[in-house]
Amino acid sequence: MILLFLSSNTPFITNMRHNKDITIYDIARELNISAATVSRGLKNNPVISEETRIRIQELAALKGYRPNTVARNLRRQKTNAIGMIVPRLDSYFIATVLAGIETVISPAGFHLIITQSFESVQKEITNTIAMFNSRVDALIVSLAADTTDISHFEPFWSKGIPVFFFDRVCDKDYCQKFVIDNYEAAYALTSHMISQGCRKIIHIAGNTTKNVYYDRMNGYKNALTDHGIKVKPSYILVNNLSLQAGIVAAEKILALKPLPDGVFVANDLCAACCMQMFKEKGLRIPEDIAVAGFNNDPVSRLVEPRLTTVNYPGELMGKLVATCLIDKLNGKSPADFSPLQIIKSELLIRGSTSRI
Amino acid sequence: MILLFLSSNTPFITNMRHNKDITIYDIARELNISAATVSRGLKNNPVISEETRIRIQELAALKGYRPNTVARNLRRQKTNAIGMIVPRLDSYFIATVLAGIETVISPAGFHLIITQSFESVQKEITNTIAMFNSRVDALIVSLAADTTDISHFEPFWSKGIPVFFFDRVCDKDYCQKFVIDNYEAAYALTSHMISQGCRKIIHIAGNTTKNVYYDRMNGYKNALTDHGIKVKPSYILVNNLSLQAGIVAAEKILALKPLPDGVFVANDLCAACCMQMFKEKGLRIPEDIAVAGFNNDPVSRLVEPRLTTVNYPGELMGKLVATCLIDKLNGKSPADFSPLQIIKSELLIRGSTSRI
DNA sequence: ATGAAAGCGCTAACAC
DNA sequence: GTGTTAGCGCTTTCAT
Numbered sequence: 001m002i003l004l005f006l007s008s009n010t011p012f013i014t015n016m017r018h019n020k021d022i023t024i025y026d027i028a029r030e031l032n033i034s035a036a037t038v039s040r041g042l043k044n045n046p047v048i049s050e051e052t053r054i055r056i057q058e059l060a061a062l063k064g065y066r067p068n069t070v071a072r073n074l075r076r077q078k079t080n081a082i083g084m085i086v087p088r089l090d091s092y093f094i095a096t097v098l099a100g101i102e103t104v105i106s107p108a109g110f111h112l113i114i115t116q117s118f119e120s121v122q123k124e125i126t127n128t129i130a131m132f133n134s135r136v137d138a139l140i141v142s143l144a145a146d147t148t149d150i151s152h153f154e155p156f157w158s159k160g161i162p163v164f165f166f167d168r169v170c171d172k173d174y175c176q177k178f179v180i181d182n183y184e185a186a187y188a189l190t191s192h193m194i195s196q197g198c199r200k201i202i203h204i205a206g207n208t209t210k211n212v213y214y215d216r217m218n219g220y221k222n223a224l225t226d227h228g229i230k231v232k233p234s235y236i237l238v239n240n241l242s243l244q245a246g247i248v249a250a251e252k253i254l255a256l257k258p259l260p261d262g263v264f265v266a267n268d269l270c271a272a273c274c275m276q277m278f279k280e281k282g283l284r285i286p287e288d289i290a291v292a293g294f295n296n297d298p299v300s301r302l303v304e305p306r307l308t309t310v311n312y313p314g315e316l317m318g319k320l321v322a323t324c325l326i327d328k329l330n331g332k333s334p335a336d337f338s339p340l341q342i343i344k345s346e347l348l349i350r351g352s353t354s355r356i
Numbered sequence: 357m358i359l360l361f362l363s364s365n366t367p368f369i370t371n372m373r374h375n376k377d378i379t380i381y382d383i384a385r386e387l388n389i390s391a392a393t394v395s396r397g398l399k400n401n402p403v404i405s406e407e408t409r410i411r412i413q414e415l416a417a418l419k420g421y422r423p424n425t426v427a428r429n430l431r432r433q434k435t436n437a438i439g440m441i442v443p444r445l446d447s448y449f450i451a452t453v454l455a456g457i458e459t460v461i462s463p464a465g466f467h468l469i470i471t472q473s474f475e476s477v478q479k480e481i482t483n484t485i486a487m488f489n490s491r492v493d494a495l496i497v498s499l500a501a502d503t504t505d506i507s508h509f510e511p512f513w514s515k516g517i518p519v520f521f522f523d524r525v526c527d528k529d530y531c532q533k534f535v536i537d538n539y540e541a542a543y544a545l546t547s548h549m550i551s552q553g554c555r556k557i558i559h560i561a562g563n564t565t566k567n568v569y570y571d572r573m574n575g576y577k578n579a580l581t582d583h584g585i586k587v588k589p590s591y592i593l594v595n596n597l598s599l600q601a602g603i604v605a606a607e608k609i610l611a612l613k614p615l616p617d618g619v620f621v622a623n624d625l626c627a628a629c630c631m632q633m634f635k636e637k638g639l640r641i642p643e644d645i646a647v648a649g650f651n652n653d654p655v656s657r658l659v660e661p662r663l664t665t666v667n668y669p670g671e672l673m674g675k676l677v678a679t680c681l682i683d684k685l686n687g688k689s690p691a692d693f694s695p696l697q698i699i700k701s702e703l704l705i706r707g708s709t710s711r712i
Numbered sequence: 713a714t715g716a717a718a719g720c721g722c723t724a725a726c727a728c
Numbered sequence: 729g730t731g732t733t734a735g736c737g738c739t740t741t742c743a744t
């Protein structure tokens with residue numbers, strides 16, 4: 001008795017079983033009907049009589065039938081899988097986008113296949129090919145840092161498989177992309193810093209071949225120019241925005257004479273890191289030097305003073321991307337669907353720049 | 357001429373094409389050989405002559421052949437997909453585990469299908485079924501907050517499909533799980549706080565039906581007891597460890613008389629949040645009240661003072677999980693493979709608890 | 713309302 | 729070294 005009980009509960013024993021999956025044919029045979037009828041009955045095809053439908057579904061449940069998605073996909077030439085390629089997963093922003101996408105996609109019957117490019121085009125290309133071969137129904141991409149050529153997506157386009165870019169998008173007009181107005185946000189942020197009396201503002205940018213960092217840098221530059229402040233190329237530092245890079249950058253800044261009175265960093269983590277370094281050197285934030293970040297990462301609310309930043313609505317963006325994608329896959333894409341979708345961001349002014 | 361150029365580059369035009377995939381049969385026909393030979397040649401089966409192999413591969417490349425993974429999966433009864441179910445994606449810890457898993461799995465020819473349970477068993481069950489139906493070759497799971505019954509994994513076990521748990525694992529002995537020694541880490545951390553003169557230590561725990569929070573709480577309790585300090589149930593707060601929850605908890609703590617002299621929070625984000633609240637009320641950290649977290653989230657290094665915490669090596673854990681899994685799938689699982697794998701964690705003593 | 717049959721693209725056992 | 733053949737499990741005309 002106990003043995004029986006165990007045998008239905010411990011994988012050690014049940015592992016041995018490897019009992020074969022039951023198919024629509026098994027059900028058909030047992031019910032003395034055809035596989036076609038079973039197939040129809042299982043998916044509530046109204047053409048099947050109530051009675052047979054019930055018999056089919058009951059037996060299926062009883063025997064623990066599970067539809068074979070692989071066979072179904074092969075037959076229908078459709079996988080219900082959406083591929084996703086992102087630079088890294090360990091970023092709060094990406095995680096929120098993912099969360100948004102998943103909430104929309106999953107109820108719609110799709111699932112996500114996720115890979116990371118680890119900021120390398122090479123890996124991105126490999127992943128793209130793998131996705132293509134696994135026949136994903138669509139692709140959602142945020143580009144790697146060193147991606148300039150995007151011809152690896154060509155196979156998707158030439159087969160009419162949707163490729164949606166978000167955040168780090170390609171520069172081609174015909175690409176479907178979802179972004180915030182990085183230029184505008186950076187312009188507003190920089191203007192705010194100027195309004196707080198900052199005149200010597202450093203900008204720490206990420207890889208400026210990417211639209212996000214390029215646009216933020218330009219927003220910074222133009223805000224300066226428009227306020228009659230000359231842009232000093234030496235005031236623009238480019239790195240990968242990691243904590244380590246933040247330490248190096250902060251040291252560079254601390255060595256400058258005269259000391260700058262503001263630093264606008266293209267992400268929050270690196271900004272927080274710089275701010276910490278400044279504080280450790282005895283500088284007061286924001287009086288001696290104001291610091292601002294970008295993204296509204298939780299860290300921005302936890303450091304002292306709280307970090308001025310730009311709210312980047314990742315989850316919202318994810319939901320929008322996913323909604324548009326599902327619509328497109330279901331063929332009910334509105335005619336006026338613009339290839340460039342801009343999501344509203346928002347300047348969050350906090351202690352780290354409030355000097356007045 | 358220009359039109360031709362465009363037509364090979366813009367999706368608007370190529371979208372129209374939807375050119376059919378070419379198959380091994382197309383290649384076979386064109387080369388006047390059999391599909392079987394093409395199949396063999398494509399995968400460098402040594403039984404095929406060098407010459408035909410080259411001819412096959414060249415034509416395949418020329419015609420832009422792509423293997424149909426779906427058909428292959430159906431035929432081989434194997435998907436090379438590994439399912440993953442996690443509570444949420446927007447946690448630094450989870451992201452690092454994922455990164456670790458992905459680096460191992462991808463070169464081994466597998467890909468990840470990721471879903472979130474959003475801390476709900478119901479969603480976890482739905483996801484589990486979906487994974488089962490899509491025939492993943494294995495499952496990697498960190499349980500939702502309210503999962504107690506784990507019978508939804510039974511179908512996997514009864515079919516001999518590996519299910520590996522990490523971090524938030526099930527309590528059954530026969531489950532394969534990967535954890536750190538949460539008890540030991542919390543014990544060490546609490547002991548450290550006591551050694552720094554803390555006597556009235558609050559513990560903020562997550563859902564204690566989960567091993568991770570239960571074990572941390574017990575480590576805390578036993579450390580107190582072993583040092584002759586009585587455990588006060590009112591000193592143990594349970595919440596979901598979010599920032600919002602941190603604010604509420606901090607307020608509760610601030611209202612206590614006498615004021616506690618230490619707070620050990622089960623994650624860093626919530627700990628940082630509490631610390632911030634304390635500081636705003638004019639308390640000095642760690643002199644008036646010491647604060648410690650758990651996980652070694654980047655935020656722990658950016659707040660002031662830096663947060664004492666436990667390094668939870670997520671990436672390492674991910675790599676270990678993935679390596680074991682791949683080995684198992686390839687049938688070269690060592691005989692002595694223990695169902696319980698404990699990864700070493702590490703106490704990181706920083707400013708927020710250094711009172712001596 | 714139900715069934716027969718073809719085929720999605722690939723692989724592998726078996727033959728030669 | 730290469731070909732033949734028989735499916736993997738399902739869907740979907742086309743019949744009846």
